[in-house]
Amino acid sequence: MIANIARQSLQHIGIDIPLYELAGNLSVSDKQLIAIARSLLYNSKLIIMDEPTSTLTRKEVDKLFQVIHKLQAEGISVLFVSHKLDEVFEIADSFTVLRNGKTIISETAQGITNEKFIYYMTGRKIEEDCFKPPFIDKSQTLLKIRNLCLKNGFENISFEVYPGEILGITGLLGSGRTELAKTLFGLYQADNGKIWIEEKEAKIKSPMDALRLKIAYVPEDRLTEGLFLSQSIEKNMLISNIDHLKKKNKTIDFEKGQTNLKKWISSLGIKLHKLTDGILTLSGGNQQKTVLAKWLETDPKVLILNAPTAGVDIGAKFDIHNYLRKLAEKLNVAILIISDDIHEVLLNCNRILIIKKGRITGQYNNVELNPETLRKLIIEEEE
Numbered sequence: 001m002i003a004n005i006a007r008q009s010l011q012h013i014g015i016d017i018p019l020y021e022l023a024g025n026l027s028v029s030d031k032q033l034i035a036i037a038r039s040l041l042y043n044s045k046l047i048i049m050d051e052p053t054s055t056l057t058r059k060e061v062d063k064l065f066q067v068i069h070k071l072q073a074e075g076i077s078v079l080f081v082s083h084k085l086d087e088v089f090e091i092a093d094s095f096t097v098l099r100n101g102k103t104i105i106s107e108t109a110q111g112i113t114n115e116k117f118i119y120y121m122t123g124r125k126i127e128e129d130c131f132k133p134p135f136i137d138k139s140q141t142l143l144k145i146r147n148l149c150l151k152n153g154f155e156n157i158s159f160e161v162y163p164g165e166i167l168g169i170t171g172l173l174g175s176g177r178t179e180l181a182k183t184l185f186g187l188y189q190a191d192n193g194k195i196w197i198e199e200k201e202a203k204i205k206s207p208m209d210a211l212r213l214k215i216a217y218v219p220e221d222r223l224t225e226g227l228f229l230s231q232s233i234e235k236n237m238l239i240s241n242i243d244h245l246k247k248k249n250k251t252i253d254f255e256k257g258q259t260n261l262k263k264w265i266s267s268l269g270i271k272l273h274k275l276t277d278g279i280l281t282l283s284g285g286n287q288q289k290t291v292l293a294k295w296l297e298t299d300p301k302v303l304i305l306n307a308p309t310a311g312v313d314i315g316a317k318f319d320i321h322n323y324l325r326k327l328a329e330k331l332n333v334a335i336l337i338i339s340d341d342i343h344e345v346l347l348n349c350n351r352i353l354i355i356k357k358g359r360i361t362g363q364y365n366n367v368e369l370n371p372e373t374l375r376k377l378i379i380e381e382e383e
Helices: 002-012 030-040 057-073 083-089 113-122 175-182 207-212 223-224 232-246 254-268 282-297 312-326 341-346 369-383
Strands: 046-050 079-080 092-097 102-108 144-149 154-161 164-170 192-197 200-201 215-218 302-306 335-336 351-355 358-367
Touching: 002 030, 030 046, 030 057, 057 079, 057 083, 083 113, 092 113, 102 113, 113 312, 144 175, 154 175, 154 335, 154 351, 154 358, 164 175, 164 312, 164 341, 175 215, 175 302, 175 335, 207 215, 215 282, 223 282, 232 254, 232 282, 254 282, 254 312, 282 302, 282 312, 312 335, 312 341, 335 341, 341 369, 351 369, 358 369
Parallel strands: 046 079, 164 335, 164 351, 215 302, 302 335
Antiparallel strands: 092 102, 144 154, 144 192, 192 200, 351 358
């Protein structure tokens, strides 16, 4: 009886998910679809979706949007809460912009431009332009990878990062992009291949090796991998560099640490009340800036960012991207952005590598592409 009800509810939205699979083993996308199917059992007329696409791939977003359109056709209303402008324009008939707890504007999707939307959300004008490095020094490499392999992860990965540029790697979920990032940080040990940092061969067998070599890694999920949720903002920012703050009596010089952190608060535009507040008092965007500040405090030679702006608002996204561009111009940090956010990669990476089934299958300059062509390339590579 229960199985039949569950099956009918899933069929109602056109989804086929094994009924007896543990929910914990399902993808985030399938968990969200189960929640939608469950809500329909109560004859819901309004379904509220709070940031439903924050951890989904583009294919999963498309599946979710198909379900939303099906619900709409049946007369069910959806309140779609999101900071992703392209998705709002794609799925919404009308919208309301909130900022600092106040309604800024209510309008139809056809009645406003993307530029005005950004202004209403942030209260400032943000101009998104394509990153074009003023200078790239190809006489040397900051990071060089040759024939790097990880069983069940990736195979024969080779690339280099030159001073002055930002390299992007993009691909679908399961393409091997995250495994590559974690291998470069020592969370996985490569089975074969070589890595050079500033022309010197590097052996990375653990995160401690990576730290010693001044490799920094901003993970894709700040809440489970990037932050100590029970600790203060200050402790989260200082933890990666805490050995340099030890006094002779082995205690931590937090006063010196706070002096160091003030520059990151200013440079990244972190909005907080005081450093000793809990990390959960910050917005998602400011939490992400805190993770980035934690690694910048180590003065890295290699900065790996895995989905660096996932789940953050447009203003915080602009601040992070703007800082990375300025950092690239210093010519002393290899910056690697790994993301499935097509706009993020196109706007901020002068070179883009496509990874599919653990292999690099294409390399492009960002000025050669637009969002639609890059999306097609990724999908074609997958097919």
